[in-house]
Amino acid sequence: xxxxxxxxxxxxxxxxxxxxxxxxxxxxxxxxxxxxxxxxxxxxxxxxxxxxxxxxxxxxxxxxxxxxxxxxxxxxxxxxxxxxxxxxxxxxxxxxxxxxxxxxxxxxxxxxxxxxxxxxxxxxxxxxxxxxxxxxxxxxxxxxxxxxxxxxxxxxxxxxxxxxxxxxxxxxxxxxxxxxxxxxxxxxxxxxxxxxxxxxxxxxxxxxxxxxxxxxxxxxxxxxxxxxxxxxxxxxxxxxxxxxxxxxxxxxxxxxxxxxxxxxxxxxxxxxxxxxxxxxxxxxxxxxxxxxxxxxxxxxxxxxxxxxxxxxxxxxxxxxxxxxxxxxxxxxxxxxxxxxxxxxxxxxxxxxxxxxxxxxxxxxxxxxxxxxxxxxxxxxxxxxxxxxxxxxxxxxxxxxxxxxxxxxxxxxxxxxxxxxxxxxxxxxxxxxxxxxxxxxxxxxxxxxxxxxxxxxxxxxxxxxxxxxxxxxxxxxxxxxxxxxxxxxxxxxxxxxxxxxxxxxxxxxxxxxxxxxxxxxxxxxxxxxxxxxxxxxxxxxxxxxxxxxxxxxxxxxxxxxxxxxxxxxxxxxxxx
Amino acid sequence: xxxxxxxxxxxxxxxxxxxxxxxxxxxxxxxxxxxxxxxxxxxxxxxxxxxxxxxxxxxxxxxxxxxxxxxxxxxxxxxxxxxxxxxxxxxxxxxxxxxxxxxxxxxxxxxxxxxxxxxxxxxxxxxxxxxxxxxxxxxxxxxxxxxxxxxxxxxxxxxxxxxxxxxxxxxxxxxxxxxxxxxxxxxxxxxxxxxxxxxxxxxxxxxxxxxxxxxxxxxxxxxxxxxxxxxxxxxxxxxxxxxxxxxxxxxxxxxxxxxxxxxxxxxxxxxxxxxxxxxxxxxxxxxxxxxxxxxxxxxxxxxxxxxxxxxxxxxxxxx
Numbered sequence: 046x047x048x049x050x051x052x053x054x055x056x057x058x059x060x061x062x063x064x065x066x067x068x069x070x071x072x073x074x075x076x077x078x079x080x081x082x083x084x085x086x087x088x089x090x091x092x093x094x095x096x097x098x099x100x101x102x103x104x105x106x107x108x109x110x111x112x113x114x115x116x117x118x119x120x121x122x123x124x125x126x127x128x129x130x131x132x133x134x135x136x137x138x139x140x141x142x143x144x145x146x147x148x149x150x151x152x153x154x155x156x157x158x159x160x161x162x163x164x165x166x167x168x169x170x171x172x173x174x175x176x177x178x179x180x181x182x183x184x185x186x187x188x189x190x191x192x193x194x195x196x197x198x199x200x201x202x203x204x205x206x207x208x209x210x211x212x213x214x215x216x217x218x219x220x221x222x223x224x225x226x227x228x229x230x231x232x233x234x235x236x237x238x239x240x241x242x243x244x245x246x247x248x249x250x251x252x253x254x255x256x257x258x259x260x261x262x263x264x265x266x267x268x269x270x271x272x273x274x275x276x277x278x279x280x281x282x283x284x285x286x287x288x289x290x291x292x293x294x295x296x297x298x299x300x301x302x303x304x305x306x307x308x309x310x311x312x313x314x315x316x317x318x319x320x321x322x323x324x325x326x327x328x329x330x331x332x333x334x335x336x337x338x339x340x341x342x343x344x345x346x347x348x349x350x351x352x353x354x355x356x357x358x359x360x361x362x363x364x365x366x367x368x369x370x371x372x373x374x375x376x377x378x379x380x381x382x383x384x385x386x387x388x389x390x391x392x393x394x395x396x397x398x399x400x401x402x403x404x405x406x407x408x409x410x411x412x413x414x415x416x417x418x419x420x421x422x423x424x425x426x427x428x429x430x431x432x433x434x435x436x437x438x439x440x441x442x443x444x445x446x447x448x449x450x451x452x453x454x455x456x457x458x459x460x461x462x463x464x465x466x467x468x469x470x471x472x473x474x475x476x477x478x479x480x481x482x483x484x485x486x487x488x489x490x491x492x493x494x495x496x497x498x499x500x501x502x503x504x505x506x507x508x509x510x511x512x513x514x515x516x517x518x519x520x521x522x523x524x525x526x527x528x529x530x531x532x533x534x535x536x537x538x539x540x541x542x543x544x545x546x547x548x549x550x551x552x553x554x555x556x557x558x559x560x561x562x563x564x565x566x567x568x569x570x571x572x573x574x575x576x577x578x579x580x581x582x583x584x585x586x587x588x589x590x591x592x593x594x595x596x597x598x599x600x601x602x603x604x605x606x607x608x609x610x611x612x613x614x615x616x617x618x619x620x
Numbered sequence: 621x622x623x624x625x626x627x628x629x630x631x632x633x634x635x636x637x638x639x640x641x642x643x644x645x646x647x648x649x650x651x652x653x654x655x656x657x658x659x660x661x662x663x664x665x666x667x668x669x670x671x672x673x674x675x676x677x678x679x680x681x682x683x684x685x686x687x688x689x690x691x692x693x694x695x696x697x698x699x700x701x702x703x704x705x706x707x708x709x710x711x712x713x714x715x716x717x718x719x720x721x722x723x724x725x726x727x728x729x730x731x732x733x734x735x736x737x738x739x740x741x742x743x744x745x746x747x748x749x750x751x752x753x754x755x756x757x758x759x760x761x762x763x764x765x766x767x768x769x770x771x772x773x774x775x776x777x778x779x780x781x782x783x784x785x786x787x788x789x790x791x792x793x794x795x796x797x798x799x800x801x802x803x804x805x806x807x808x809x810x811x812x813x814x815x816x817x818x819x820x821x822x823x824x825x826x827x828x829x830x831x832x833x834x835x836x837x838x839x840x841x842x843x844x845x846x847x848x849x850x851x852x853x854x855x856x857x858x859x860x861x862x863x864x865x866x867x868x869x870x871x872x873x874x875x876x877x878x879x880x881x882x883x884x885x886x887x888x889x890x891x892x893x894x895x896x897x898x899x900x901x902x903x904x905x906x907x908x909x910x911x912x913x914x915x916x917x918x919x920x921x922x923x924x925x926x927x928x929x930x931x932x933x934x935x936x937x938x939x
Contacts (some may be wrong), residue, residue, distance in 0.1 A: 050730040054719065061718040061759075437714040437775060440672045441731035442703045 047443055051451025052458070055425065059459065065424075076467065080409060092169065093118045095137030095157075097128040100145035108143070108154075108180045115176060132159050139169045149184070185385040196373060203370045210363045217356045224349050231338055231345070248317045252304050259301040266294040406477050407557040408530055410464070411492065415524060415550055417463060418496030419503060419517045422456040426504025427513045445592055449501065449585075456497040457490070464489065480564035487567055488560050491577045492553040498584035499549070505591040524550040552576050622649035624685065625783060625814050626671065627693055631680035633666055640666045642838040644680070648816060650782075653809050655829030655846075656818040662835040664818040665711065668787050671816075672706055673697065687782070704732060707781030707813075711788035713772035717761035721752060721771055724760055725778050732779035742778065750774045750804060766797040773804065783814045790824060802827055825849070856881050856893040859901055862917035863890075863908070874907050875900070889917070 059065050094117045098105055101121075109119055120137065122128040131137040140157035147154075154177060158170055273286045429435060429452065438448060471477040479485045503520060507513035527545040528534060534545055545551060556573035559565040567574070624647040633641040640663045648654045658664045669675050671682050673696040683693035684702035696702055708714075715724045725743040734742065747753050750770040755763065760771060769789065776784055786805065790798040805828055809815050819825055825832050825846060832849045834842040842849065863871070868890040872883050878900050881893040894900040897920055908915055 046736075047731055047733070050727055054716065054723070054727050057723065058716060058718045432716065433710075433712055433714050434716050435714075436669075436674060436710055437708070437728060438731065439674050440703055440706065440708050441728060441779075442700055442733070443731045 047447050048450055048454070051448060052455050055451060055455035056458075058428070059455070076413065080405075092138040092172075093120060093136060094173075095120050095122050095128045095131040095140040096143065097122045097125055097140065098143035098145060098147070101143065102146050102148075104147045104184075105143045108141075108177060111176050111180050112141075112173070115172070129157055132157050135159075135162075138162075139173055141173065149188070182385055189385050200370060200373045203366050203373070207363065207366045207370060210359055210366060214356060214359045214363060217352055217359060221349065221352050221356070224345060224352065228342065228345050228349070231342060234334075234338060248313060252313075256301050256304040259297045259304065263294050263297045263301070266290045266297065270294075406471070407561045408554055410467075410489075410561070411550060411554040411557050412525070412530070413467065414460060414464070414489065414492050414553070415496045416521050417460050418456060418493055419500035419521050420514070421459055422452060422497040422500030423504035423507075423513050423517045424500075425452045425456055426501050427507070427510055430504065431510065445589070449588060449592070452501060453494075453497055456500070457493055460493050460497070461489075479561050481560045481566070484560045484565070484567045484570075485557070488553075488556050488570065488574070491574055491581070492549075492557070495549045495553070495577050495580045495584065498581055498588065502584055502587050502591060505588060524548050527551070528554060530554075547576060549577065549580050622651055624648060625650040626685075626816075627681075627683045628667075628671070629681050629683070631667070631670065631677050631682060633663070633670060633675065634678045639838055641670070641677075641835075644835075644840055646833060646840060646843070648783075648814065649831075650685075650814050651809070651812055652830045653805065653815040653817060653828050655825040655832040656816065656835060657820060657822065657825055657832055658818075658835030660820065663838055664835055665787055667835070668708070668785050668816070668818055671696070671785065672703065672708055673700065684783075704779060705782040707776035707779060707784040709769075709772045709776040709784070709786045709789060711791055713768045715760055715768075715772060715775050718759065720757050720759050721747070721763070721774075722756040724771065724775060728775050729778045734779065742780070743774075746774045746777050749777070749807065751800075766793055766800065769793060769797070769801060770804070773801075773808075777808070781813065783816065784808060785816045787818050788820070789817060790819070790821065798824070856895055857897040858921040859892040859894065859897065859904065860886075860917070860919040860921065861890050861892070861904065861915065862888060864914035864916055867911075867913070870911075871904070871907060875903060878903055 094112055096109065096119060101109075112119060120131065122131060122140070125142060128137070128140040128142065132140045138158075142155035142157060144151045144153055156170060156173060267290075270287050270290045273283050273290065276283065278286065429438075429448070468477075468479075499520065500517060503513055503516045507516045525531060527537070527541070527548050528551045534542060534551065537545055552573050556570050556577070559570060559573075560567075626646075626648040628644055628646040628648075631641055631644040632639065644667060656664050656667065666675065670677050673682075676697065681695050681697065683695045684705070686692040686694055687705060694702060716727070719727065722743060725746065726739055729739045729743065743756075744753075747756065750773055752767060752770055752774060755767065760768065763771060769792075773784075773786070773789070776786075789805065790801050793801060802824065805815055805817070815828075817824070817828060826849075829846055831843070831845055833840045834849075836842075861871075866888055868883075868885050871890065875883070875892070879894055879896045880900060881895070883890060883892045885891075892900060892904070901920065907913075
């Protein structure tokens with residue numbers, strides 16, 4: 046009853062404060078309308094692009110055409126410097142510097158960006174890298190097609206060459222065989238003749254020996270005649286034999302005389318000499334032939350070696366051609382697309398949202414809850430602290446917890462109303478949807494609790510109305526900067542990142558994204574819920590501690606105000 | 621003899637290094653109107669706030685007699701139950717400006733756990749008592765100063781308290797409204813409620829209180845009945861009169877015999893010092909009427925407690 050009464054009172058006061066009521070009910074409408082209209086696109090249509098080149102050509106024009114297709118406005122500057130200055134002044138989001146007469150070799154495009162526009166620069170660089178990359182891919186595609194065509198031609202040539210080389214190899218084999226035969230036949234030629242015995246001396250000796258033999262034979266015949274005379278042979282027989290022997294003796298004498306004094310023998314000797322000369326000449330010629338044979342054999346061996354080497358080379362060439370062919374053959378799917386993009390990438394968005402607004406939706410919701418909850422609850426606490434009734438509230442037999450619960454639930458209800466309006470407008474006008482509705486409700490409640498209690502701490506800690514607003518904004522800003530909303534949390538230094546990844550805003554944003562986009566179950570978000578509830582408990586403990594200090598401060602403030610009033614009254618009475 | 625309903629024993633309070641109250645001992649009896657006077661910053665409000673536990677005391681104890689008991693007291697520090705029996709009207713009205721009269725009363729009634737069915741009859745009765753009937757649906761901020769004071773008292777009465785603490789109840793009210801509030805306080809007291817008033821108007825203390833405690837230099841320096849107090853601290857009020865004829869000597873001779881401490885001429889005005897302002901003023905006005913004098917200006921100025929206390933400090937023999 047008390048709690049309900051406190052909440053009812055808070056809302057009565059809230060509604061009667063027209064500005065507050067407007068903030069609660071019109072704030073979300075305004076917010077969602079502004080954000081929705083601002084971010085309901087997927088591009089950066091407002092981005093202006095500055096370009097400069099001392100010589101534009103077809104290639105640069107084709108790139109600029111591509112940029113125009115993305116609905117960016119292009120301004121061509123007269124100089125490098127003016128293009129730079131346009132980025133510095135913010136007239137251009139990016140300046141593209143093209144080389145003069147850009148071509149395949151002279152192809153460096155410079156992006157001039159302003160890194161101080163930290164949230165824009167990477168988007169801009171990404172967009173233009175992609176745009177240029179698309180054009181570069183088109184060019185690469187043409188180059189690759191040309192390359193493939195040439196490779197195909199080479200392949201055909203190789204195939205033809207392979208047959209020729211095989212033929213060449215066969216012919217080399219045949220040559221090798223022919224050479225082998227020639228060598229064998231050459232080896233069979235033996236130009237060696239022994240002329241040693243064919244000398245005139247030998248002939249003479251032979252003839253002397255024959256003559257000697259003839260003499261011996263004559264002597265023998267004479268001896269035989271003698272023996273025949275002394276023999277008992279009849280005379281007739283003796284005469285016959287003697288006659289024969291005399292005849293033989295005469296023949297032998299004649300032959301001996303012929304041999305010893307005949308001209309024919311001399312002629313024979315001459316002939317033998319002549320023959321010997323001829324033989325010597327023939328011998329010399331044979332020696333020459335022998336040398337020539339050796340040389341020819343050497344050359345044949347060399348030729349054989351060359352043919353063998355050639356064959357090895359031909360075989361190697363053939364292997365190489367075969368290998369090259371098979372390698373070309375083995376290049377799978379050798380089309381331009383695969384050469385240009387050997388690795389094909391496909392971006393598969395984990396969510397199917399279509400506009401920046403929808404992508405930003407969980408972050409926006411977290412942001413709205415955080416800012417609204419901190420500001421609203423701190424305002425409620427400060428209003429109560431500054432209210433004249435704070436004392437009367439205290440002196441009632443009502444526990445501090447009940448007042449805190451009243452403030453807590455008032456803020457929770459007000460934010461819930463705001464969020465409902467926000468979601469209704471967003472779903473009606475911007476077609477946003479929540480995947481896990483009931484899970485989201487629970488997460489909203491947990492997140493709201495954390496930030497409402499945090500805001501209450503701010504309300505109790507800060508003393509003046511100015512400082513609590515500053516405090517609320519500072520805390521919200523700090524939490525915002527320590528999240529991925531402004532800069533990716535991954536870019537923060539290690540030590541701070543660990544801390545930042547557990548801040549209430551980051552945990553809330555993560556939980557909201559999971560539950561709103563990806564339909565994660567509440568059970569799978571136990572870690573985030575636990576962290577947030579942990580924060581809520583810690584913050585509630587801090588409230589209990591600071592509330593006592595705040596009360597003492599209220600008392601001091603009251604005294605000062607009373608003192609001031611009394612002095613004023615005394616002065617009035619004196620006057 | 622009335623029994624004490626509140627016992628204050630050895631209470632000291634410091635804010636940081638600054639001591640505001642030092643060793644206060646006090647008994648407040650049931651059914652009396654008890655006055656607490658002191659200069660601004662003397663510690664009256666601190667003591668009253670400590671009495672309801674709004675600020676914890678640094679030392680000592682403030683205890684309330686248990687409901688229905690005779691000698692059984694509970695310390696406000698350890699037991700918040702006495703809160704339900706205390707009503708408190710602060711110097712600056714303590715309610716929600718943006719709520720209506722009824723909404724304020726109903727809200728505080730609910731905080732006192734008053735059953736729903738009793739709230740409406742009780743608020744109606746209280747509004748009648750403080751003469752705010754007809755203003756139920758008026759937003760508090762739109763009420764006049766006097767009405768706001770009465771609403772604040774109404775809020776203090778919403779729990780039907782045994783003890784009503786009023787901190788400077790008439791500080792910013794005109795004399796007519798002040799008398800109205802006095803009458804209201806007396807009426808409330810007539811219902812048997814103990815009333816504790818802090819004020820720096822001696823006249824108010826004189827009008828309402830049966831006993832008065834003077835807080836001076838962080839401690840209670842004097843405690844007694846109003847009669848005892850009056851004897852200790854006689855004070856004068858100033859009647860400043862500007863007559864067209866400026867025949868002040870004639871007037872002085874005609875006022876002889878009245879309790880006038882002194883009469884001086886300051887510029888074209890005369891200043892009459894008296895402790896019985898109403899009697900002297902009535903006589904002055906009679907004389908002016910009889911003599912057919914024309915009054916250009918008439919003003920009554922009371923010395924502040926600061927002035928009285930300064931005089932006490934400067935003139936210790938006054939005790």
